[in-house]
Amino acid sequence: MISERMKGLVSNNSVIRQMFEEGKRMAEEFGAENVYDFSLGNPNIPAPAKVRETIIELVNREDPVVLHGYMNNAGFEDVREKVAGSLNRRFGTKFHAGNILMTVGAASGLNCALKAILNPGDEVITFAPFFVEYKNYVANYDGSLIAVEPDTSSFQPDLEKFEKAVTARTHAVIINNPNNPTGVIYTEETIKNIASILERKQKEFGSEIFIIADEPYRELVFTDTEVPYITKYYANTLVCYSFSKTLSLPGERIGYLVVPDECADSKELFSAVTIANRVLGCVNAPSLFQKVVGECIYEKCDVNFYDKNRKKLYEALESYGYECVKPEGAFYLFVKTPTEDDSEFVEEAKKEHILVVPGRSFCCSGYVRIAYCVAYDTIVNSLPGFERLAERYGLKK
């Protein structure tokens, strides 16, 4: 009874989400403290205290008819101004409220952007490994996602392969920085190179190619490496942001989409993403949380917590002989599996009550993703299991 397209999706339901459900089942069977669930990017640290205080203040102070009511589909004007102002202050941009669409998280922002620009048959490029949901987002609008194979020495985009992948049908490039699942930060040099390739290709094909920057992890950075703000390097850039990770609010579905004035047909494009937000059924981003993030625009969860996890896990796994991609941002560790068959390793790990996601779920076999946004004790208690696995595979030096 379901559509042909959904049939494929139902039978290949998200591996990550399935594992999340399996984790809950295992926690019931073995006790939550004996299951090490690294499957989902669900922040484990509380929202900053100011979030709670702001919610209480808002519901006590504001007229509920306005606070919980409809507004312009693009979002509350004052919140959009605050978002623009915070970007300008941090990145030296010149945005105004008219550049900001408040969205139901970054995922919905991506959908609005893709719906606004894609014609059937258009190609969207991204860099493997990548958040596999991009495939579905692009398919929603009859586009096809082209994955550029990774340079596994650095996990920076392979620019030669990228250049070859750009065709006359390319209408967008999704860049996820810091990267899920590797934790790698694409450097300023990388972004400059991508921008210059795209400038050239736009001229060659007489087309407009958009960069869609997916940046939910922008604030989760543990080193001095800067995450370039791409609108400064390339005019046709749309930025999708979510407060899910920065403020530990993933369930609240609150983020925004930036359409800079420099974009081709910027005003028409802004109308298009706003209308996409409406006709896809979101109508507007949740109203109370628009106001909350407006008030908490400079707040940030305690990133040191993730950093402590990152160091502990990275150092331990390296010492057991695992080969890890050194993570600088986000809260993921991407680890080379001691066997080429990453699914086999995932199954072996389960026997140690360790849940990790196979690299093939990110179009990069031979690796697993470990989401270390968990309690520190979970990291510590999982280590003997990781060590036994290393021994079983003969990794231990």
Added chain:
Amino acid sequence: MISERMKGLVSNNSVIRQMFEEGKRMAEEFGAENVYDFSLGNPNIPAPAKVRETIIELVNREDPVVLHGYMNNAGFEDVREKVAGSLNRRFGTKFHAGNILMTVGAASGLNCALKAILNPGDEVITFAPFFVEYKNYVANYDGSLIAVEPDTSSFQPDLEKFEKAVTARTHAVIINNPNNPTGVIYTEETIKNIASILERKQKEFGSEIFIIADEPYRELVFTDTEVPYITKYYANTLVCYSFSKTLSLPGERIGYLVVPDECADSKELFSAVTIANRVLGCVNAPSLFQKVVGECIYEKCDVNFYDKNRKKLYEALESYGYECVKPEGAFYLFVKTPTEDDSEFVEEAKKEHILVVPGRSFCCSGYVRIAYCVAYDTIVNSLPGFERLAERYGLKK
């Protein structure tokens, strides 16, 4: 730069939403108290006090990591159980949590349902006048919306015309009850007749045809007429609900979708709508408000407020000679325009600072929709303008 499909949408941007923007502009120019904006279904009465109390209690009591975190894409299990329980208690149904998908309002629920079932070229029937956004929702999934012309004597669906409209390509029928824009309630007899026609057609074509019940106005009923719960009359029924109107929370985007066990391939269908919710980018319904509506499931805004508006407006307009469809539910009055050109009447009304939406926006020319979910004073103060309009058109008896 925008997609071909969006071009049409951008140039025909929602008349209702444009009017909402124009209302704000006029309020600035003439003062809010001198503009009578009946354009948008934005509830004017506050959410019940318990909503505020519940929000404060939840943020003070619950672990923020859970309260604002990811859950199963279908929603919090306990909330889904409460929703199922409340439906069972009120309508004698036998739903369980597994039948309930929490959604980003009813609009998003409709999108999830349509994405789950539609193949390109499928037909979806609805009854004019109707919320014109249905066209866009159906087009999102390459279906086409077939509007059955109204029986303007009662504004109950014209069943003969409906029966003729059902073809082998019909895959769904959207029923909006109580109806936007007429305020009419489709009776039990109407629903039984629609169900029996569909049963027959399903057999004739060997197909499955879903009723998608869009019920954001279910609780806004001012007479003794019952709003039939359609799952009890027809197995292949999906129900889209929103708390927007019942709890005055339209900006919060919180609702649910019911997939009864009786539906064909119910489990697969439930997976499909849940995955649709994920891949369309909503991921899940806003988490705090899931908990809020779970706690406030038997709460209701003060319907008497709307009833008072309804009576005042209806009686006044009738006394001026306007022909009104008698509204029993929702918060809309559908009024025959004294000229066939409803757009002309809308422009004339603007001269009286009265903003109403032309019937053609609901596929029913020759009428206007008046959303009376406004302050009582707005109704009272608008009446002289309506009276002058009636005189100008020679209506006054």
